[in-house]
Amino acid sequence: MLELKAEAARLLSDATGKPVSPESLGPAPKPEMGFFASRVAFELGGNPAEKAKEVAGKIKSPLFTAKAIGPYVNFFPSEDYSKQLVEKILSEKNNYGKGKQAESVMVEYSEPNTHKAFHIGHLRNTALGIALSNILEHAGHKVIRVNYINDLGLHVAKTLWALQKFHAGEEPPENKGKWLGEIYAEASKKLRENPEGDKEVRELLQKMDSGDAEAIKLMNETREWSLDEFKKIYEELGADFDKWYYESDIKGETKEIVKELIGKGVAKVDDGAVIVDNSPAGVNLLQRSDGTTLYSTSDLALAKHKFGDYDPDRSVYVVGSEQKFHFQMLFETLKKWGFRQGEKCFHLAYELVVLKSGKMKSREGEVILYEDFSKEAKERALKEVQEKNPDLEDKEGVARAVGIGAIKYSMLKVSNTKTIVFDWEKSLSFEGETAPYIQYANVRCHSILDKAGKKGKPGVVGAPELVYELSRFDEVVAEAAKEYSPHVLALYAYSLADAFSGFYTKQQVIGSKDEAALLALVGAASVVLENTLRLLGIEAPRRM
């Protein structure tokens, strides 16, 4: 589609003498009215309908024909477009729709804290990060995926305090990471009820800071529990990282960085604390008046490492929107510090996942844990699979694909500026605008292809809605990458599946007179459905 639009924009510019951009070409109300349309006739003065006719008359291209419909100039792909498109899809397969962007882009995402619960908020983050990375890659970029783990600080001390005080000698349950999250909530509760514990927590924190052997040993051991849990979750979610950064590895450098920034005149001492004055936007606090550094300082150290290790052209941070101010300050400071990437940092800010009762609070234990959510999703999916397809092999595997797909998609389909109010039933629905609907469309493709038992041959076919959706995949990927908006691709996946479902019910493939061409079309549909799901990080089972 990008190719068609580029050509159309060029010809429209020539025909009207006005610059017409490919982006200005919007969709027609339906594919039967053309694959896209220009509104340029409105800008030419005089009667738009007559102008549209005039302009359309001047457009000649082997790729499409232009036709005025009212004041619009609509573009209809050439007679054999469907054949060429299907050929292209079938030959390019996984690479179909691949873009020509060529920067290296670092994407930092997920970022859970050790010793705390991994909840559905982290799921939104992780699902976004996976999809965004894949989309950027398909747009042509080289993508470096990194995770940053906060394994230091007060939350760790609190958890270890409660672990020693209330659970000494206990045999940890199987999921030790989850257990730590529960103990963290317990610690917070106990400390609220009984503030004297604060002193002991601070002592422990002090020990951890000063390198007390026993404290460090406990810290490291329990840290692994959380990391083991995260790794299991990442395996299930298909999250991949080229590099894991840990706060414990970089915290030691923060004081040096503060000194360096003061030396360079970027930071200054103010009220005993160290700040970077980013007026008028605000102030970036780097060091408390007691000499300790903050997480914002660690983020500077982290950036130095990331840029040093990979020298990316751009750096994307997938982090909740409540940290917008923090990232604005971080990016300003990085620029002043002299990193070329400072200009090319982007905070992909997404709104939170909240409960009907309000914000989730790890401290209160008021969270939906990823583990519980995913377990419920897989169980419901398994029940569904058993009901609908009792003879299916590997029901567990299919149930996992369907269940995990459903919960990821429920997070991916909404724009990141929207708060998600968590609802079990909605996020675990398998009907309508959901991952299973999309997966099911692909399963139907395979069902036809398997049954036919032979390869199709690309040919001219009807099915304008399906051909339209297949053709605009490249455009959608480019758009999603440009805007850092995975939901654009998620919604496209639904449109494509919807178009296929419509085709499927209307058009018998096997035994029809156009069988070969239709089989090829179905094969192409499956390729694009699978590409889309793959980029979203959702599995595409062949049967379900």
Added chain:
RNA sequence: GGGCGCGUAGCCUAGCUUGGAUAGGGCAUCGGCCUUCUAAGCCGAGGAUCGGGGGUUCGAAUCCCUCCGCGCCCGCCA
């Protein structure tokens, strides 16, 4: 006080960057469709003061102003 985001049918949501074709979807409700490739599906019906008001424009969900409601943020939390 300042800044950011959100407000579209009973519920959820797309569209807002770049103003234009009857404001798209989904859930729920009601009515149809399995002797042809999997009904996790398809077709149809009802349901929308696009938060309120004002403005710009031939034309506003979209741009500007203003007000209201909700959420988040604004140097010693992360």
